[in-house]
Amino acid sequence: MSQVKVKENESLESALRRFKRQTSRDGVI
Numbered sequence: 001m002s003q004v005k006v007k008e009n010e011s012l013e014s015a016l017r018r019f020k021r022q023t024s025r026d027g028v029i
Contacts, residue, residue: 004022006015 004015004019006012
């Protein structure tokens with residue numbers, strides 16, 4: 001299962017984008 005930790009100075013939006021990039025790379029939806 002992919003997991004993303006949101007940094008304090010990071011917006012939820014950018015964390016979500018990073019998560020989507022990660023899942024697409026792992027082939028997980």
